[in-house]
Amino acid sequence: MNRYVISVLVDNHSGVLSRVAGPFSRRGYNIDSISVGETLDPTKSRMTIVAHGDDAIIEQITKQLSKLIDVLKVAILPAENSVYRELVLIKVRADDQTRATISDVVDVFRAKIIDIAPQSVTVEITGDRPKIQALIDLLTPHGILEVARTGLVGLHRGDQNILTQEEIENGKAVL
Amino acid sequence: MLLTGAEILIECLLEQQVDTIFGYPGGAVLNIYDALAKYSDRITHYLPSHEQGAAHAADGYARSTGKVGVCLATSGPGATNLVTGIATAYMDSVPLVAITGNVALSLLGKDSFQEVDITGITMPITKHNFIVKNVEELASIVRKAFFIAQDGRPGPVLIDIPKDITAQKAEYVRAVPQPIERHTKHITSAAVEKALRMLKQSERPLIYVGGGAVQSDAQAELEEFVDILKAPVASSLMGLGALPSTNPYFCGLIGMHGTRTSNLAASKCDLLIAIGARFSDRVVSNPKRFAPNASILQIDIDPAEINKNIQTHGYIIGDVKIALQKLLEAMADEEFKDTSPWLTQINEWREKYPLTYRDGILRPQYIVERICALTKGEALITTEVGQNQIWAAQYYQFSRPRTFISSGGLGTMGFGLGAAIGAQIGNPDKTVINIAGDGSFRMNCNELATAVEYELPIIVVILNNHALGMVKQWQDLFYDRRFSQSIIERQTDFVKLAEAYGAVGFNLTRKEDVDEVITAALAAKRPVVINCEIDPEDKVFPFIPPGAAVDELIMEVNQ
Numbered sequence: 001m002n003r004y005v006i007s008v009l010v011d012n013h014s015g016v017l018s019r020v021a022g023p024f025s026r027r028g029y030n031i032d033s034i035s036v037g038e039t040l041d042p043t044k045s046r047m048t049i050v051a052h053g054d055d056a057i058i059e060q061i062t063k064q065l066s067k068l069i070d071v072l073k074v075a076i077l078p079a080e081n082s083v084y085r086e087l088v089l090i091k092v093r094a095d096d097q098t099r100a101t102i103s104d105v106v107d108v109f110r111a112k113i114i115d116i117a118p119q120s121v122t123v124e125i126t127g128d129r130p131k132i133q134a135l136i137d138l139l140t141p142h143g144i145l146e147v148a149r150t151g152l153v154g155l156h157r158g159d160q161n162i163l164t165q166e167e168i169e170n171g172k173a174v175l
Numbered sequence: 176m177l178l179t180g181a182e183i184l185i186e187c188l189l190e191q192q193v194d195t196i197f198g199y200p201g202g203a204v205l206n207i208y209d210a211l212a213k214y215s216d217r218i219t220h221y222l223p224s225h226e227q228g229a230a231h232a233a234d235g236y237a238r239s240t241g242k243v244g245v246c247l248a249t250s251g252p253g254a255t256n257l258v259t260g261i262a263t264a265y266m267d268s269v270p271l272v273a274i275t276g277n278v279a280l281s282l283l284g285k286d287s288f289q290e291v292d293i294t295g296i297t298m299p300i301t302k303h304n305f306i307v308k309n310v311e312e313l314a315s316i317v318r319k320a321f322f323i324a325q326d327g328r329p330g331p332v333l334i335d336i337p338k339d340i341t342a343q344k345a346e347y348v349r350a351v352p353q354p355i356e357r358h359t360k361h362i363t364s365a366a367v368e369k370a371l372r373m374l375k376q377s378e379r380p381l382i383y384v385g386g387g388a389v390q391s392d393a394q395a396e397l398e399e400f401v402d403i404l405k406a407p408v409a410s411s412l413m414g415l416g417a418l419p420s421t422n423p424y425f426c427g428l429i430g431m432h433g434t435r436t437s438n439l440a441a442s443k444c445d446l447l448i449a450i451g452a453r454f455s456d457r458v459v460s461n462p463k464r465f466a467p468n469a470s471i472l473q474i475d476i477d478p479a480e481i482n483k484n485i486q487t488h489g490y491i492i493g494d495v496k497i498a499l500q501k502l503l504e505a506m507a508d509e510e511f512k513d514t515s516p517w518l519t520q521i522n523e524w525r526e527k528y529p530l531t532y533r534d535g536i537l538r539p540q541y542i543v544e545r546i547c548a549l550t551k552g553e554a555l556i557t558t559e560v561g562q563n564q565i566w567a568a569q570y571y572q573f574s575r576p577r578t579f580i581s582s583g584g585l586g587t588m589g590f591g592l593g594a595a596i597g598a599q600i601g602n603p604d605k606t607v608i609n610i611a612g613d614g615s616f617r618m619n620c621n622e623l624a625t626a627v628e629y630e631l632p633i634i635v636v637i638l639n640n641h642a643l644g645m646v647k648q649w650q651d652l653f654y655d656r657r658f659s660q661s662i663i664e665r666q667t668d669f670v671k672l673a674e675a676y677g678a679v680g681f682n683l684t685r686k687e688d689v690d691e692v693i694t695a696a697l698a699a700k701r702p703v704v705i706n707c708e709i710d711p712e713d714k715v716f717p718f719i720p721p722g723a724a725v726d727e728l729i730m731e732v733n734q
Contacts, residue, residue, distance in 0.1 A: 019298060026299055056482060063479035069303040069323060 003032070004058050005084060005154050007162050008047040008065060009072040012038060016070045020047060023064045029057055033086075033151030044072070046162075048153045075162045077154045084154040087126045089114075090136065093143035094121040102142060109135050120145055176348070180310045180341040181210035184274070187317035189217060191352055193245050195236065195600060197221045197229035199256075201249020202289060203276025206341035221600060221629060223593065224621035226253050230260020231593025231619075232600070234269050238580045239555055239598035241392070243270045243324050250277045251289030254335070255296065259587060261331045262300040266584025267386060267413060270329035272320050273297075279339040280308065294335050302330035310343040318350065325355045328477040329390060357391070357494035358476055362501050366491045371505045373472050373489050377446035379517040380406040381466075383429060383458070386413030386583070387451020387475060387495045389576040394418065396499035397450065403506055405514045407521045409437035411452050412568055415579040420552070420572040426521065427530070430458035431719050432565045435528035435729055438719065440521060441466050442726035449473040451495040454484035455584070456721075464724035474498045530569055531732055532713070537686045539563070539638040539709045543570035545689045546608060546636065549697065554606040555580065555598045559591040559615030561645035563638045565715045567610040589618030592635060596622060599631040606634070606697065613639040614663060620672065626702040627677040634696045634703045637669055640711040648714045652730065662711075673704035683707040 010016045017036060024031045032050040039046050051061060058076070065074045077084070094102050095118070102121060106113055111125035125135050129152075136144065161168065178186065184207060188196070198220060200208045211220055223229045226248040233244030244264075248257050254275040264271040278287040294304045303323050305316045313336070320332040374380065382404070388397055397417060401408055401424045408418055409429035418425055427434035429441060441447065447469040452458070459465045462485055470488040473481055474495055481490045491498045532540040543566050546554070552574045558564040558581040573579050580598055582590040595609040616637050626633050638644075647661040670680030679699050683692045683706065696703040718730040 015294065015298075018295070022298055056486075059482060060479065063481075063483075067477070067479055 001052050001054060002058075003050060003052045005077040005079075005082065005152055006049045006051060006062065006065075007075045007077050007154060008049060009039070009162055010045050010047060011070040011072065012043050012045045013070055016045065019068050019070055020049075020065060023061070024051070027060070027064065029053060029061050033149070035151040035153050037153075048077075048151065050152050073162055073167070075156075077156060081157050081160070082154050083157055084128050084152045085126055086129065086132060086152045087124065087150045088132050089148045090123045090125065090139060090144060091120055091146040092123065092139045093119060093145060095119060098142055102139065105135070105138050111135060176346065177344050178347045179206065179210065179344055180307075180313050180336065181206040183310070183313050183345060183347045184317060184336070184341070185210050185214050185218065186347055186349065187314050188245065189214075190318070190350060191243065191321045193218065193243070195219050195221070196245040196247055197223060197232040197236070197597065198247030199223065199226045199229055199249065199253060201253045201276065203250035203278060203338045204247065204253075204341070206338065207247065207274075207276065207336075221596070221625070223596070223625045225619065226256030227260055227589070228593040228596070228619060228622040228625060230257045230271075230273065231263065231590050232597035233271055233273075234260060234264045234590075235557060235580055235594030235597030236601040237264070237269050237271055237597070238267075238594070239577050240601040241577065242601070243272055243321060244597065245272050245274070247274045248276070249289065250275060250293075251291045253289075254291055254293040258296060258300070260593070261297055261333065263582050263585045263587045263590055264331040265300045265302070267582065268329050268390065269331065270324040271331035272324050273331060273333045275333065275335045276341070277306070277335050277337045280337045281339075283337060293333065297333050300331070301333050304333040304335065306335040307337065307340050310340050310345040313340060313345065314347060314350070318352065322353050322355070327358050357497050359493050359497045361478075362491055362493040362498050366489075367501050367505050369489045370472055370474075370491055370502055371509065373446055373470055374404060374448075374506070375509060375511055377470075378512045378514065379444045380404055380446040380448060380514065381440045381444035381469070382406050382408040383411070383441070383447055383449045383452050384408055384414040384417045385411040385450065385452025388414055388417035389451070391451065391476070391495040392576065393451070393496040393499055394576055396496055396503065398422065399503055400499055403503070404511060405518065406448070407436075407440050407518065409433065409440060411455065411458050411583070412581060413583040414452060415568055416573040416576045417451075419574045421574065426525065428568060430455075430725070431460065431721070432569065432715055432717060433458075433719075433725070434530060435717055436521060436524040438717075438725040438729065439524050442468070442724070443520070444469045446470050446472060449475070450499070451475060453480045456484070459484060460719055460725050461722050533732060537684060537689070537707060537709055539566045539707070539713055540570050541686060542636065542638065542683075542689055542707055542709075543567055543610065546610075546693055547571045549690065549693050550606050550608070554578070554608050555602060557581065557591040557595040557598060557607065557609045559609070559611040560586045560588045561612050561615060561643065562640075562648065562713075562715050563610050563612040563615065563644075566638065588615040591615065592619055592622045592626075592633075595633045595635070596625055596629075596631060599626075599633050600629070607631075608634045608636060611635055611637050612644055613637055613641060613669075614643040616669075617665070617667065623673065623676040623678050623702060623704070631702060632700045634705065636705045637707060638709050639669070639706050640709050640713065642711050644711075645715065647711075651714070652718070653720070669704055669706035673702075676702075678702035678704055681705045
């Protein structure tokens with residue numbers, strides 16, 4: 001079982017999230033996270049889906065998603081040739097004794113404290129999975145109260161685009 | 176031209192050459208029905224007894240003519256009553272456009288009277304669906320819907336139209352439909368050459384043909400391909416008619432109720448060539464043990480069918496007709512291995528294991544054989560689902576594509592009569608016969624009223640075993656003859672029922688009377704129901720239990 005990051009360009013219609021999510025539940029594919037946002041063209045959105053399965057399952061996921069009318073392009077973002085990031089907010093128990101220690105840890109990770117209250121702080125961290133997991137491990141002894149994660153977003157490295165040059169010239173637009 | 180949404184909808188149907196629709200009125204589609212009355216000289220609307228009948232009729236119309244079937248229903252229960260019909264069309268890749276009304280935009284999402292989220296409900300059973308939120312978008316949505324329904328692998332598309340959209344006005348400009356082109360982009364010379372190499376290496380090829388060959392109208396190409404390769408041909412249920420049953424290479428059905436020859440051939444072949452077929456579980460049984468000695472070459476329009484159920488070794492993605500044409504071009508002047516030892520083996524199996532049934536009293540297989548003889552294999556046959564369906568598939572000799580109309584993928588009991596109505600309307604000069612069971616017929620027999628109303632000379636042949644025969648057969652073989660809820664000794668008199676609807680009814684109880692009754696039914700030129708009292712013990716054979724390899728554990732008549 002491998003983890004795959006799949007980038008999907010879609011028409012920004014209402015219901016498109018259900019259409020894309022549908023095949024995963026219907027066909028029993030495992031999905032770890034899904035994130036959606038508009039592209040520079042507000043009529044298009046990009047989804048980043050993290051899924052796991054063997055090669056045959058990923059082949060089917062890619063093909064089944066490609067069949068959807070609202071889906072313009074599906075691409076696997078391979079680890080060696082892509083950048084992934086996730087944003088996570090972590091609310092951790094903190095009082096006058098522990099706040100400074102937590103702040104030091106947060107600094108080392110180039111994370112930020114974005115909210116302070118008498119009994120807690122909320123930390124914002126951006127990164128790939130191992131980095132985020134390392135911070136969570138260090139904060140856990142203090143008592144993590146809540147976590148919110150965006151799920152991964154990713155792009156190909158370098159000049160490579162989810163669309164081929166030909167597709168761009170055919171008017172699918174650069175996104 | 177400033178038109179209402181309802182008028183724009185109908186103008187767009189006319190753009191698509193639609194002259195026939197099947198529908199049922201209701202509150203949310205009142206404006207559409209009002210407009211339909213104005214256009215009644217150009218579009219004929221058929222009113223069934225139930226929306227499900229409209230969906231199946233549109234489906235039967237589409238399968239038998241190759242055109243898009245159109246059905247129309249109101250919001251809420253009207254829309255949900257279409258669902259089984261849409262799912263049936265989806266599983267068998269039938270081009271269908273289903274139009275539903277919905278409550279007005281301002282009432283959407285408020286659990287209004289007769290409101291249902293039909294686009295949500297039908298998402299997994301349509302190629303695509305639309306809800307129209309702006310009358311300005313209506314025309315382009317209808318055009319897209321027809322394109323999507325027919326493009327590539329066909330399928331149903333639903334358009335949900337809130338009531339106020341059908342009343343609002345917008346500027347309408349007539350447009351020419353986007354042409355539907357056969358998909359050929361991926362039929363590359365590399366793919367064709369790879370396929371050719373596989374063909375040239377094979378000493379024991381088997382062609383496995385499916386519904387895609389029927390859909391792409393590839394009969395001529397298929398016959399030529401078979402002749403050059405000299406390979407036996409097995410068919411899925413959906414593939415029947417793609418090649419005439421009389422073709423000397425034709426071995427009959429493959430899979431659960433396939434001939435022993437087809438299934439043995441699948442086990443022993445060294446190359447299996449799937450043409451517009453999708454390796455359904457009803458064909459493959461156990462994917463780990465299917466065609467264990469064979470390389471798999473698959474020709475299919477849908478890339479997602481490659482490696483879905485069975486791993487392939489070579490494939491051509493594209494329209495089956497064009498793919499075969501390209502392959503035939505590449506095959507010209509090539510030498511292929513001598514398949515005659517293989518064909519000798521095939522013929523030995525054929526002689527040793529023909530389809531057989533017990534003789535004696537009135538047998539369903541005999542009835543189907545006689546129907547075939549008396550219609551010269553030229554009738555349009557629709558079926559219900561279960562034993563009736565398989566007997567029809569096994570014993571009717573189909574000579575042409577689009578003449579066997581059956582719910583293969585979804586297995587929808589109650590499909591056949593509605594489908595027969597659509598098929599007869601689409602083919603007024605052909606004989607249309609629905610081969611039914613008593614259970615399936617009872618599900619949607621209300622559509623007899625429709626056949627009578629529109630003077631459609633459909634013949635319904637009920638193979639009546641007073642049971643849900645296929646369920647009972649499984650219980651007999653696997654559940655120690657505990658016939659839980661499968662014996663249905665209802666008091667229904669099907670002859671009187673037919674007469675009550677205004678149709679003709681016959682009872683058939685003796686083998687000697689079969690020809691006379693069928694001949695009378697064919698001569699009646701009115702809707703006819705023939706109630707055939709068959710032996711409740713008759714089963715569908717051969718039968719490969721699910722999960723078994725296709726060459727083992729085959730149950731035959733005597734077991």
